[in-house]
Amino acid sequence: MNLVWRTPELTLTFALDDGPVRLTTGQAPAADLGQPLVEVSALGHGRSPGTNRHVDTILGRRLRYVTHEDTGSVLRIVQEDPATGLRVTSIFEAGAGVRAWSEASLTRPGELVLDFLSSLVVGLESVEADLYSAANDWMAENRWSVQSLRSGGVPRIVRDPHYPVAKSRHAVTSTGSWSSGERLPVGVLVGSSYALGWQVEHNGPWHYELGENRRGGYLLLSGPTDQEHQWTFRLTEGATFTSVPVSLVAGTDRDSVFAALTRQRRAVRKRRPADDRLPLIFNDYMNTLMGDPTTEKLLPLVDAAAAAGADYFCIDAGWYAEGSWWSTVGAWQPSTTRFPKGLGEVIDRIHDHGMVPGLWLEPEVIGVDAPIARELPNDAFLTREGIRVAEHGRYLLDLRNPIARQHLDETVDRLVSDFGVGFFKFDNNTMTGPGTDKGGTSLGHGLLEHNRALLDWLDELQARHPNLLIENCASGAMRMDYAMLSRLHLQSTSDQQHPLLYAPITAAAPAAVLPEQAGHWAYPITGTTSEEFTLALVNGIPGRLYLSGHLNRMTVGELDLVRAALAAHRTILEDIETLVPSWPLGLPQWDDEWVALVLANSSVSYLTLWHRTDGPAEVTFPLRTGTIRQHFPAEADGWTYTWSGDNLTVRTEVAEPSARVLQLRHTATG
Numbered sequence: 001m002n003l004v005w006r007t008p009e010l011t012l013t014f015a016l017d018d019g020p021v022r023l024t025t026g027q028a029p030a031a032d033l034g035q036p037l038v039e040v041s042a043l044g045h046g047r048s049p050g051t052n053r054h055v056d057t058i059l060g061r062r063l064r065y066v067t068h069e070d071t072g073s074v075l076r077i078v079q080e081d082p083a084t085g086l087r088v089t090s091i092f093e094a095g096a097g098v099r100a101w102s103e104a105s106l107t108r109p110g111e112l113v114l115d116f117l118s119s120l121v122v123g124l125e126s127v128e129a130d131l132y133s134a135a136n137d138w139m140a141e142n143r144w145s146v147q148s149l150r151s152g153g154v155p156r157i158v159r160d161p162h163y164p165v166a167k168s169r170h171a172v173t174s175t176g177s178w179s180s181g182e183r184l185p186v187g188v189l190v191g192s193s194y195a196l197g198w199q200v201e202h203n204g205p206w207h208y209e210l211g212e213n214r215r216g217g218y219l220l221l222s223g224p225t226d227q228e229h230q231w232t233f234r235l236t237e238g239a240t241f242t243s244v245p246v247s248l249v250a251g252t253d254r255d256s257v258f259a260a261l262t263r264q265r266r267a268v269r270k271r272r273p274a275d276d277r278l279p280l281i282f283n284d285y286m287n288t289l290m291g292d293p294t295t296e297k298l299l300p301l302v303d304a305a306a307a308a309g310a311d312y313f314c315i316d317a318g319w320y321a322e323g324s325w326w327s328t329v330g331a332w333q334p335s336t337t338r339f340p341k342g343l344g345e346v347i348d349r350i351h352d353h354g355m356v357p358g359l360w361l362e363p364e365v366i367g368v369d370a371p372i373a374r375e376l377p378n379d380a381f382l383t384r385e386g387i388r389v390a391e392h393g394r395y396l397l398d399l400r401n402p403i404a405r406q407h408l409d410e411t412v413d414r415l416v417s418d419f420g421v422g423f424f425k426f427d428n429n430t431m432t433g434p435g436t437d438k439g440g441t442s443l444g445h446g447l448l449e450h451n452r453a454l455l456d457w458l459d460e461l462q463a464r465h466p467n468l469l470i471e472n473c474a475s476g477a478m479r480m481d482y483a484m485l486s487r488l489h490l491q492s493t494s495d496q497q498h499p500l501l502y503a504p505i506t507a508a509a510p511a512a513v514l515p516e517q518a519g520h521w522a523y524p525i526t527g528t529t530s531e532e533f534t535l536a537l538v539n540g541i542p543g544r545l546y547l548s549g550h551l552n553r554m555t556v557g558e559l560d561l562v563r564a565a566l567a568a569h570r571t572i573l574e575d576i577e578t579l580v581p582s583w584p585l586g587l588p589q590w591d592d593e594w595v596a597l598v599l600a601n602s603s604v605s606y607l608t609l610w611h612r613t614d615g616p617a618e619v620t621f622p623l624r625t626g627t628i629r630q631h632f633p634a635e636a637d638g639w640t641y642t643w644s645g646d647n648l649t650v651r652t653e654v655a656e657p658s659a660r661v662l663q664l665r666h667t668a669t670g
Contacts, residue, residue: 003068005075007094009260010250014077020063021079021090024123025196025250033123034215036060038079038088038102043113043232045084051167052227053211054116054220063088084112086235090120095267096260097249099201105240112235115226119243122196124217127154127210129191132254132587133172134184134512139496141477142184142508144587149189154212169211173228177432177447178474179203179481184512188257189219195250197257201268202244203483204451205229205444221246224444230434231444244448247482254587258511259580265514266577268486274467275489278516278544278573280309280566281358281423281471285316286548287497287523293318294338298346304551306353308559309566312423312469313350314358319343327393330366330373332411347419358423359415363408364454365394365430372407380404382436382450384443394430398438399453408457416465425492428474451483458487471519480512490519490544497523499536500657503610504588506539507597510581515599516573518543524562526554531658533558534633535610537565538659541632542599542608543576545569561633568632568661572599572606579606584621594619605664606631611652618651620644626664633660 003014015022020036039060041047047056063079063086070076075092085108093099100120106112127149134144150156153170172183179185185200187208198221200206205224211217223244224231233241247264251257269275282305289297293315305313318325322335334343350357366373366381368390380403382389382396389396397404415421435447462468469489472479476495485491491513494505502521509518522540524533526549540546551562572579579599584607588595594617595610605626611617625646630636638654641662652658 005070005092007098008096009263010097010248012092012098016065018064020061021065021077022123023121024125025194025248032215033125033213035121035123035213035218036063037077037090037121038063039116039118039121039220040086040088040104040114041116042235043115045112049164049167052171053167053169054118054207054209054222054225054227055121055211055213055218057116059084059086080107085110086112088117095247096263097247099245099247099264099268101245102243103240104235106235106237109237114233114235114241115231116222117241117243118220118222119200119246120221120248122219122248123215124189124191124210124219125193126191127212127217129189131170131210132188132190134186134508136180136182136184136477136480138475138478139494139501140590141480141494141496141505142512143504143590144508144511146587149210149217154210154217165212165214169209171207171209173205173207175205175229176434177204177428177451178478179206179483181431181478185481186261186512188254190254190257195252195254195257197249197251197261199247199261199482200244201246201482201486202451203454203479203481204447205231206244224448226442226444229444230442231448232442233445244483255582259582262510262514262580265482265485268482269514270486272462272466274469277469278576279311279356279469280545280547280569281312281314281490281519282308282310282547283314283316283425284548285360286495286521287525288548288550289316289318291317295340295346299349300552301550302346302349302353302355305547306355308547308551308562310355310547312356312358314360314423314425315346316360316425317427319359327367327369329362329394330370332361332415344419351420356422357419358425359419359421360425360427361411362427362429363411364397364399364428366397368393368395376403376407379438380407382432382446383438384436389433389436391433392430396430396432398436398450399457400449405453405457409461412461413464416468422467423469423471425471425473426488428479455483455487462487485513485517489517491517492519492546493543494521496521499523499532499539500612502539503535503595503612503659504590504592506542507583507588507595507608507610509543510597510599511587515543515579515581516576519546520544521546521548522565523548524554524558526550526558529656530561531654531656533561535657535659537562538608538610538632538661541565541569541572541661542597542606564634565632571631575601575604584623585619593617596621598623600624603666605666607662607664608659609650609662610657610659611654612657614656616651616653616655618649620647620649622646623648624664624666626666628662628664631661631663
């Protein structure tokens with residue numbers, strides 16, 4: 001028989017019979033594609049045939065349906081392997097799509113050493129499909145590309161009764177503690193009869209793969225594995241394991257799937273009343289103080305940021321620093337040389353202007369030369385073979401350890417109590433490597449436990465300080481995932497300092513992060529041309545504008561333009577939590593001449609356009625029609641817009657790179 005389970009935007013069909021449970025997406029009745037819902041392997045219980053793929057597991061094929069429970073919003077399906085007593089429960093939470101994970105346990109005494117457990121496996125009707133995925137790097141985030149699965153590792157081979165399908169796969173894997181250090185944990189697959197999107201919601205290692213089987217293909221999503229991440233777990237009657245959560249959505253084409261992913265991210269986000277505030281934040285770092293704050297430098301910036309209309313003022317890296325400081329961080333006490341009368345003098349000025357003070361903090365590290373590194377025991381740090389893991393001049397705290405947690409709790413509580421800090425920029429500039437074997441765990445499982453302890457610490461911190469807002473940063477966007485972003489208020493989308501290079505980062509960001517969480521730097525530079533100044537501001541407008549720059553050195557005309565940009569941004573903020581993205585010129589490529597992003601709901605669209613080369617140029621693309629006006633800057637100044645049916649032609653006569661934000665009002669239909 002089939003079990004059909006529906007969310008508002010996705011239908012799942014499960015085959016329940018005398019084989020393992022199988023899952024397909026789409027309306028029932030759906031073809032049985034033969035792919036088990038769960039793939040699981042253990043030492044002594046591998047795969048057949050043997051491949052690098054994580055499908056065709058012996059234990060996965062032996063699982064049999066036992067029962068299921070449907071509460072409407074949550075579905076639980078239980079399977080067991082009679083030979084080993086392995087029980088796997090698959091959990092599905094309804095959102096725009098589904099959020100899913102697996103729980104493994106034993107029903108009788110004994111043990112299994114797991115080396116792989118999927119979070120979700122979906123049968124595909126065909127692998128004749130295009131995959132959208134993204135490379136990620138420091139200052140070069142969100143670089144999306146598209147390729148066919150056939151050209152990306154799933155070749156077509158001659159198939160008859162004597163030959164199986166290829167044993168190859170298209171695999172995407174992230175290692176270490178930077179969940180988006182090289183690749184984004186997000187993908188979209190578009191075939192002729194289906195379109196699916198997914199994200200792995202883990203702040204550490206993850207893996208997904210696609211491949212072909214005899215009845216079609218499969219999509220497999222998981223957290224750490226033994227093969228890729230040195231992860232194993234000893235399963236006993238009293239020790240259970242839960243995989244990392246993943247989300248799955250469906251649509252009809254690329255943009256509809258990304259829109260569904262946007263709605264799913266809103267569904268999984270743990271919103272607090274404090275998140276209803278969408279403050280405009282000034283940060284002193286980018287193209288400004290660059291980690292060298294002092295009282296003398298900060299006070300004029302505080303005054304200028306308040307005059308421009310900022311709500312929060314964040315003092316970035318360096319406020320604790322005495323001289324050379326990279327390897328001495330960890331105590332998080334204000335510098336006495338940078339602030340002769342104390343940091344409180346600057347904080348008081350922020351409060352006097354009615355702004356909320358913020359501080360940069362890198363909580364998960366202790367510098368190797370910091371005195372506190374000698375005061376804390378080895379057990380407070382990630383270790384391998386009893387030796388502290390040290391990377392980039394830092395030791396890495398193990399947040400499973402109560403002493404490490406106490407150190408961070410006391411640090412944050414002190415800064416909130418002493419200075420009224422209402423915002424932290426939590427950075428993470430140091431990777432862990434494969435993990436820790438402390439406590440006898442595998443390296444991968446030790447890292448998984450630490451990653452989950454970090455999430456628990458964030459939950460407890462926000463419970464103690466319900467009005468505290470936290471930005472997620474890791475050398476820009478090297479840990480941009482919805483384990484972190486389901487909890488935190490804002491995501492730094494890059495450390496990129498060149499406005500022209502920031503344009504494709506801003507435009508592509510909504511494919512991976514909610515517009516209302518996408519912290520885009522706007523750092524206009526005084527003395528640049530009007531178009532350069534404007535383009536730097538445009539980069540911040542379609543998301544959460546993160547203001548920086550030497551506002552105290554700007555001319556009256558430059559400050560007027562800054563204030564106009566903030567006003568235009570605040571208008572978008574009124575709608576931002578209902579907007580979904582699309583890309584009328586395609587997902588931006590790193591060197592594109594024209595870049596375009598639409599954020600839209602049923603009544604309004606905001607179209608942001610960048611032209612990134614010199615000289616007059618023209619571009620035409622399809623766009624939902626509406627009453628159009630230039631949103632920022634308010635004057636057209638060399639740009640014209642012409643409708644022809646459902647196509648918009650944009651022309652710029654500006655002799656240098658430039659950018660504009662348009663607003664389109666739509667007439668209600670129906």
